[in-house]
Structure formats: C-alpha cells, structure tokens
Amino acid sequence: MKKTLTTLAAAAALMVGGGAQAEVLRMAYSSAPRSVDPYPFGGATTAGYKEHIYEALVGHDDQPLLSTGWTWNSPTSLTVHLREGVSFHNGEPFTARDVVYSACRMMFKIDDKRNLLTSSMGPLTDVVAEGDHAVRFETKNPYPLWIQKMKFLSILSASGGDVPDGPITYDATGDCGITAYPTRDDFENGDAAIGTGPFKHVSFAKEFAVMERNDDYWGEASKWEGVEISSVSNSGARFAGLLAGDYDLIENPTNEDITALDGDDDFDFSGKPAWRTMFVVLDVNAEGAPGVTAADGSAPLANAKVRHAMSLAINRDAITDRLFGGNATPANQYAPSYRAGAPEMPALEYDADKAKALLAEAGYPDGFTLQFNAPSDRYPNGTRVAQALAQYWSRIGITVELNTQPWSVFAKARRAREMGAFFYGWGHPQGPAQMISFAFATRDKDLGLGSSNYSNYSSEAFDAAIKAWAVETDAAKADEHVGNAMRAAMADMPGIPVYYTHSLWAHRADLTVDGRQDERTSAFMVSYK
Amino acid sequence: MLSFVLRRLGQSGVLVLIMSILVFVGMYVVSDPVAVLASDDFTEEDRIALASELGVDRPLMVQYFSFLSNMVRGDFGTSFVYNKPVLPLIVERLPATLEVAFLAIGIGLCVGVPLGIYSGLNRKRKSTKTISFLTTVGYSIPNFWQALLLILVFAVWLKVLPASGRGDTTMLFGIELSFFNVDGLRHMLLPAINLAIYKICMQTRLARSGTQEVMFQDYMTFARAKGIPRPRLIRRHLLRNIMIPIVTITGLELGGLIAFSTVTETVFSWPGIGKLLLDSIHHADRPVVVAYLILIVMMFVVINFVVDVLYALLDPRIRYT
Numbered sequence: 001m002k003k004t005l006t007t008l009a010a011a012a013a014l015m016v017g018g019g020a021q022a023e024v025l026r027m028a029y030s031s032a033p034r035s036v037d038p039y040p041f042g043g044a045t046t047a048g049y050k051e052h053i054y055e056a057l058v059g060h061d062d063q064p065l066l067s068t069g070w071t072w073n074s075p076t077s078l079t080v081h082l083r084e085g086v087s088f089h090n091g092e093p094f095t096a097r098d099v100v101y102s103a104c105r106m107m108f109k110i111d112d113k114r115n116l117l118t119s120s121m122g123p124l125t126d127v128v129a130e131g132d133h134a135v136r137f138e139t140k141n142p143y144p145l146w147i148q149k150m151k152f153l154s155i156l157s158a159s160g161g162d163v164p165d166g167p168i169t170y171d172a173t174g175d176c177g178i179t180a181y182p183t184r185d186d187f188e189n190g191d192a193a194i195g196t197g198p199f200k201h202v203s204f205a206k207e208f209a210v211m212e213r214n215d216d217y218w219g220e221a222s223k224w225e226g227v228e229i230s231s232v233s234n235s236g237a238r239f240a241g242l243l244a245g246d247y248d249l250i251e252n253p254t255n256e257d258i259t260a261l262d263g264d265d266d267f268d269f270s271g272k273p274a275w276r277t278m279f280v281v282l283d284v285n286a287e288g289a290p291g292v293t294a295a296d297g298s299a300p301l302a303n304a305k306v307r308h309a310m311s312l313a314i315n316r317d318a319i320t321d322r323l324f325g326g327n328a329t330p331a332n333q334y335a336p337s338y339r340a341g342a343p344e345m346p347a348l349e350y351d352a353d354k355a356k357a358l359l360a361e362a363g364y365p366d367g368f369t370l371q372f373n374a375p376s377d378r379y380p381n382g383t384r385v386a387q388a389l390a391q392y393w394s395r396i397g398i399t400v401e402l403n404t405q406p407w408s409v410f411a412k413a414r415r416a417r418e419m420g421a422f423f424y425g426w427g428h429p430q431g432p433a434q435m436i437s438f439a440f441a442t443r444d445k446d447l448g449l450g451s452s453n454y455s456n457y458s459s460e461a462f463d464a465a466i467k468a469w470a471v472e473t474d475a476a477k478a479d480e481h482v483g484n485a486m487r488a489a490m491a492d493m494p495g496i497p498v499y500y501t502h503s504l505w506a507h508r509a510d511l512t513v514d515g516r517q518d519e520r521t522s523a524f525m526v527s528y529k
Numbered sequence: 530m531l532s533f534v535l536r537r538l539g540q541s542g543v544l545v546l547i548m549s550i551l552v553f554v555g556m557y558v559v560s561d562p563v564a565v566l567a568s569d570d571f572t573e574e575d576r577i578a579l580a581s582e583l584g585v586d587r588p589l590m591v592q593y594f595s596f597l598s599n600m601v602r603g604d605f606g607t608s609f610v611y612n613k614p615v616l617p618l619i620v621e622r623l624p625a626t627l628e629v630a631f632l633a634i635g636i637g638l639c640v641g642v643p644l645g646i647y648s649g650l651n652r653k654r655k656s657t658k659t660i661s662f663l664t665t666v667g668y669s670i671p672n673f674w675q676a677l678l679l680i681l682v683f684a685v686w687l688k689v690l691p692a693s694g695r696g697d698t699t700m701l702f703g704i705e706l707s708f709f710n711v712d713g714l715r716h717m718l719l720p721a722i723n724l725a726i727y728k729i730c731m732q733t734r735l736a737r738s739g740t741q742e743v744m745f746q747d748y749m750t751f752a753r754a755k756g757i758p759r760p761r762l763i764r765r766h767l768l769r770n771i772m773i774p775i776v777t778i779t780g781l782e783l784g785g786l787i788a789f790s791t792v793t794e795t796v797f798s799w800p801g802i803g804k805l806l807l808d809s810i811h812h813a814d815r816p817v818v819v820a821y822l823i824l825i826v827m828m829f830v831v832i833n834f835v836v837d838v839l840y841a842l843l844d845p846r847i848r849y850t
Contacts, residue, residue: 035608042568109582111612113612114582116566116568116579117532119570119575121566130757157627179584184612206625230693233795233808236796237676237677237680237797240681240684240691240692241680241684241694243686243687243692244685244691244692246693288745408561408564408565409810411560411564411813412560412813415561415563415564416561426569443573451571
C-alpha cells in the first residue's frame with residue numbers, strides 16, 4: 001500500500017510540473033553575511049542570514065519569539081517569560097541559563113575587540129535567571145527600548161565544553177566564569193553554530209552559506225529542505241544569475257531589472273515598503289555650516305524658513321514615480337508612516353512658488369550656495385535622487401554643488417562633521433522614535449540620546465518629548481511622546497524627509513514572496529504558489 | 530648571478546617599503562573604519578572605545594610603525610571587518626584566483642600564439658584580416674561589459690554555463706580546487722574566458738608582429754634555402770625567436786591577472802582575492818588592503834625575477850653577472 005502511494009505521488013509530481021519541485025531554496029544576497037557568530041556584526045544582510053539559525057526572545061515583528069511575554073517590575077527591571085518546550089539544534093532544552101550565557105557572550109570581547117552589536121545592550125547592568133523559564137534584565141536607567149533591542153540578542157546554547165555546570169552569573173565584561181568561548185572557526189565549521197532556529201548550519205565559506213531544515217523545530221517547520229545563500233554584489237550579475245536559473249530568488253533588483261521582467265512568464269518581482277527613511281540632514285548651527293555660504297555671511301540653514309522652503313521645493317511624488325517606478329513611498333515624517341507607533345502626519349506639500357516666496361521672506365531672495373553631499377554606492381538610485389534634489393533646489397534659486405563620493409569616504413566626512421547638508425538613509429528596526437532620538441536630540445549620555453546629531457539641532461519641546469519617551473514603559477504613552485517629538489521636529493525641520501525605500505525581490509514566477517519591512521531576506525518569506 | 534639576485538632583493542625591499550607608506554597613508558586619509566563599522570545606534574562613547582580597540586585612534590606615525598614592526602615579524606594585522614588575521618584571509622582565497630588566472634593565460638597562449646603565427650605567415654589572406662579585426666574588437670571591449678555579455682549569451686540564453694559562483698570543488702593537499710571537478714570547471718570557464726579574450730588578442734598581435742619580423746631575417750632565408758621542412762622551421766627557428774617578448778608579457782600579465790582581476794571576480798562572484806580587495810576598500814578595511822598590495826608587490830618582484838631567468842634559458846646570449 002505504501003509503495004503504491006509513493007508511486008502515485010511520484011506520478012502526480014511528474015504530471016504537475018514535469019518534475020518534482022526543487023526543495024532547496026537558492027537565494028542571492030546583494031552583500032555577504034559577515035559571520036556565523038551572531039554577535040560581532042549587525043546589518044540587514046548578516047542579520048537576515050543568521051536568523052535562519054538563531055532566534056531571539058523578541059522576533060522581527062516586535063512580538064515575542066523565544067518568549068511568551070514580559071512584565072515590567074519597575075522602569076529599570078524587566079522580567080521576560082521564556083517559551084517552554086524549545087530545544088537547540090543539538091537537542092539541549094532552551095532555558096534561562098542559555099539567555100544569561102548569550103548575554104555574557106555578547107559582552108565578551110574576543111581578542112580585546114567588542115562585538116559590534118554590544119551597543120545594543122545599552123545600560124544593561126544585570127541578567128538574572130529566575131528559575132528555568134524566566135529571565136530578569138536590570139538596567140541603570142529606565143530602558144523601555146530593551147524590548148526592541150532584545151531582537152539583537154541571538155540565543156546560543158550554553159552547552160559547550162567550556163561552560164562550567166550550574167548557574168551562570170552575568171557580569172559586564174562577559175567573563176561570567178566561562179573558561180573559553182567558541183572561536184570564529186568553531187562557528188564557521190558548525191561546532192558552535194547551534195541555535196533554536198528553523199534551519200541548521202551546514203557550511204559557510206567565502207560568502208556561500210548552506211543550511212538544512214531543522215525537523216525538530218518548535219514552531220511550524222519550513223517547507224524548504226534546505227537553503228543556500230550566495231552573495232553577488234554586482235546587480236547585473238545577480239539578475240543574470242536569476243535568469244540563468246542559478247538562483248530562485250535575488251534581493252535588490254534594480255528598476256531596470258524590474259522593467260525587463262515586464263511580461264516575462266518565468267520570473268516575477270515582489271516588493272514591500274521597508275523601514276528606511278531617506279532624508280537630507282541639514283546642519284542648523286547658527287554659526288554656519290560647512291559648505292554653505294550666503295552673500296551676507298549669515299547661516300541660511302539655521303533659519304527654519306529656509307529649511308521649509310527646501311522641503312517645499314521637492315516633488316516627492318515625481319521622485320518615487322519616475323526614479324523608482326512607484327517602488328518607494330513619499331515621506332511625510334522621519335519614521336516610515338507605516339511603522340507601528342508612528343504618528344499620523346499630513347503629506348508634505350510641493351509648491352515651488354511658495355518655496356521661492358518663503359526663501360525671499362527668510363532673507364535670501366537670490367538664494368545661497370550649498371554643497372550637497374551624497375554617497376554614490378550606498379542606496380539604490382541614491383545618486384539620481386541626489387541629482388534630482390539638487391535640481392529642485394536650483395529651481396528656487398539655491399546654487400547647489402553636488403558632491404557624491406564612495407561610502408567609506410562619505411562616512412568619514414560625516415563623522416568628522418565636514419558636511420553641512422547630506423543625503424542619508426536611516427533604518428528603523430527599533431521603532432519609530434529610534435532615529436529621531438539619535439539624530440535630533442540634544443546629547444544626553446545617560447539616556448543615550450543625540451549621539452548622531454549631525455544637524456546640531458536642539459529644541460526644548462523636542463527634547464522634553466523624547467526624554468519622556470526614552471523612559472516610558474507603557475506602550476500607548478510612549479507612542480504619544482513619539483508623536484509629540486515627531487511633530488516638534490517636523491515643525492523645525494532639521495532634516496528633510498524625502499521617501500521611504502521599498503525592499504524588492506526578483507524571483508521565479510512559481511514562488512510567492514511575503515516580504516518583510518526590516519530589509520532582510522529569509523527563506524521564511526518564500527513559498528510555492 | 531648571486532649578485533644579481535641580491536641586488537634584486539634590495540630593490541624589492543625598498544619597493545615594498547614605499548608601497549606600504551603610500552597605501553597606509555592613502556587609506557588613513559581617505560576613510561575612517563569606525564565610521565564604516567559603527568552603526569547609527571552607536572553612542573559616541575561606543576565609537577571612541579571601538580576606535581581604541583581597533584587601534585585607529587593613535588597618531589598616524591605610531592600606527593604605521595607598529596604596523597611595520599609587526600609586518601617584519603610576518604604579522605600583517607587583523608582585518609577590521611572579518612576580525613581574522615589578514616594573511617590567512619588572503620591566502621585562503623588565493624587558489625581560486627590562481628586557477629582562473631592560469632586557465633586564462635593558458636587559453637591566451639594556446640589560442641593567441643598559433644593565431645598570431647598563422648596571421649604572420651599568411652599576411653594577405655582574408656582570414657588574417659578577420660583575425661586582425663577581431664583582435665581590435667577584443668582589445669576595445671570593456672572587461673565589465675564583456676563579462677555581462679558572456680553571462681547573457683552562455684548562461685541566460687544558451688543556458689550551458691552557470692552565471693556565477695564557484696561551484697563544487699575538490700580538496701587536494703588541503704587546497705580547494707575547481708580544476709578537477711566538472712561542475713567546478715564549468716563555473717570557471719566564463720570568468721577564465723572573460724580574462725582570456727584580452728590575452729588572446731594581445732598574444733595574437735605579439736606573435737604576428739614577431740613572426741613578420743623574424744620571417745625576413747637572413748637566417749630564416751638561409752634555413753629555408755637549406756631545405757629545412759616548414760614545420761621544423763616554424764618550431765625551431767621561428768617560435769624560439771618570437772618567444773622572448775611573449776614570455777615577458779605573459780609574466781607581467783599573469784601578475785596583473787592575479788592581482789587585479791577584481792572586475793571579473795566581482796561580476797562572476799568568484800571568491801578570489803580580487804573580490805576581497807574590492808570589498809575591503811569598500812569597508813575601509815585597511816589591514817587587508819595594505820597587506821594585499823604589499824603581497825602583490827612581492828609577487829611582481831618574483832615574477833619579474835622568473836622572467837629574467839627564463840630569458841637566459843631562451844636566449845643564450847643573455848647572461849646576468
């Protein structure tokens with residue numbers, strides 16, 4: 001009987017597609033995951049790869065993943081209740097001890113170098129196991145953002161040979177009484193690459209990763225037997241690889257690629273609005289900004305009217321329609337308007353005449369000179385958008401000198417604060433207030449605010465709202481503070497939001513892609529039609 | 530011969546030193562590893578701490594001399610991006626690059642030299658004009674575009690070869706090689722052809738002009754008059770005499786292929802050192818870039834040396850004292 005069934009199934013498979021459907025998903029990323037070890041590196045690519053193998057207490061959608069919920073004991077103490085019945089790839093059960101171990105590992109400096117994700121740990125002071133299925137996190141200051149930050153704490157199994165038996169005591173150096181942590185090689189050869197995720201590590205060498213399904217996964221097991229991830233940084237080659245049948249799915253196809261797929265029966269594309277705001281950072285320093293000069297020697301960007309005029313001059317719909325073929329959303333605030341918790345805001349107006357009048361009213365009827373900087377190799381279509389922005393501003397009388405440069409050079413100039421106006425993209429994996437708290441708040445070491453305030457912006461109303469948000473553990477109240485902060489910043493416009501990017505995937509036409517907003521590409525979002 | 534070798538070594542040492550200064554200072558001026566590595570949610574304190582852990586907060590001179598003293602001891606430092614020692618990082622990618630480079634050079638020689646000799650011997654034929662036209666085209670096509678064209682034709686339209694990646698490899702003496710593996714060879718073919726097209730054109734032209742020159746030499750006329758059969762004439766008298774420029778150029782081109790096949794490796798996602806270099810420049814990974822270029826200088830020195838020795842073998846008149 002069993003044999004008959006198998007034969008029937010095989011015959012059916014043959015009849016359907018002329019052959020069984022491939023069960024290994026081959027994906028091409030646009031850049032290479034940097035490590036199997038989950039902690040040293042962040043970034044969407046590395047995160048997208050490693051979430052196949054490891055999971056965190058909180059999932060990408062801000063919902064509990066390896067936890068079932070949490071309770072605030074006080075604004076500086078949070079107890080997270082762990083999911084029961086979860087086991088690691090090596091069969092060991094998942095308990096609170098593994099969470100403490102993982103926190104230690106995150107803090108530990110290998111070869112005296114910090115894990116780049118350590119900054120996510122914020123003002124964390126203690127991690128305590130409360131029995132097997134609850135963990136208490138203690139922070140120096142109220143730190144509600146920890147809920148979001150827990151996404152970065154991938155949970156590893158504390159069952160390696162160098163972990164002493166018994167409870168682990170957390171300390172900020174990550175030493176925690178552990179004799180030795182696994183090395184980079186241990187992760188790459190798979191010995192230490194043990195998580196709870198739906199896929200198991202098979203190999204990872206020179207930018208090519210292979211994984212197989214975890215049949216004992218606690219949730220719904222994947223329909224894919226395995227996943228292969230290649231990285232092809234050249235967009236033309238990536239697209240050609242898809243057409244040649246080397247890959248089933250590629251990320252970040254260009255607009256030209258998508259146009260080329262028009263009317264193609266074998267391939268299709270999918271998109272999803274992503275959590276990234278593309279905006280122009282303006283240095284509002286009253287003493288002047290680098291590269292910005294006015295005939296009368298004043299500081300034009302310090303004047304809010306000038307900044308609003310520059311915003312009015314931009315036709316956002318034209319940019320998203322013409323340069324992105326509709327695969328971008330016009331921005332109306334600093335966080336994507338569709339990010340959970342973002343306030344309702346009106347659309348930003350486009351009116352070149354009004355912009356000119358406003359510029360004249362601000363005292364610059366003949367405009368001023370502005371050096372506008374943009375990275376040339378960072379954002380899809382970035383250079384073209386920068387050119388379009390420069391043209392819009394030229395139309396209202398501003399003399400714009402566009403300066404595009406490679407990211408590594410651009411990043412240095414940005415950090416050295418050598419740019420008075422620049423084009424930038426900010427992702428929002430940690431909620432709608434994350435960016436404005438870094439980019440527009442007056443610096444506050446204790447609350448971790450304002451560390452990327454390249455606008456040199458400082459506003460009492462904004463600071464009050466963002467400080468209230470930073471310590472508010474009640475989600476509804478926190479959203480209210482975010483709204484207040486967002487409205488205060490938008491009124492002053494220390495940066496000009498332009499558009500929100502969309503994540504795009506090109507893939508075989510018999511696949512559906514249920515994309516995500518966090519710019520990651522994973523096998524979980526891909527299935528057969 | 531010994532003094533020649535010693536002199537060469539001395540020169541190379543100076544060259545490596547100059548190169549290290551140029552690259553080190555260049556990378557220092559242009560990019561800031563902390564700005565590239567640190568994400569936006571780093572606090573300023575985190576950034577400062579990271580700079581000190583990477584050692585990039587020290588003055589340029591201090592950084593350079595600590596790099597230099599480590600290098601003398603054979604330690605090229607640790608990659609900022611991969612957090613791995615630089616030397617193994619480069620060495621583990623070297624076989625992939627070498628394989629393609631040798632295959633490309635091989636194709637270049639095996640196709641180019643016969644074509645060139647044929648054109649040189651049959652100057653008036655139509656086929657010679659066609660060859661000459663094709664070499665001009667092959668010379669002028671940008672490598673990058675040609676690579677995409679190859680992918681389009683062979684991978685997308687004909688679907689006979691894979692578009693990118695390295696495919697299966699075979700382990701030999703602990704080194705991963707594609708040569709002894711059908712899938713590996715298939716993956717290797719397009720990148721190798723992409724690199725080889727330019728080489729074929731160059732070898733054809735070199736061999737043709739050499740042939741034309743040598744064929745009218747008195748000794749060739751004499752050899753012909755003596756009744757030496759044509760195959761022997763070509764093999765013994767022609768080929769040997771046109772080989773000197775071909776060997777020189779091949780040597781230098783091999784170096785160039787190993788060091789700077791970045792475009793081809795990037796387009797074909799071939800995991801060799803060229804791609805590593807490009808990625809490292811992107812990420813401001815100074816230790817990798819500096820070590821890479823120093824190793825390349827050393828490699829060119831060695832290749833030039835080998836070429837010089839080959840001269841002496843090919844042309845008995847050349848002696849090094």
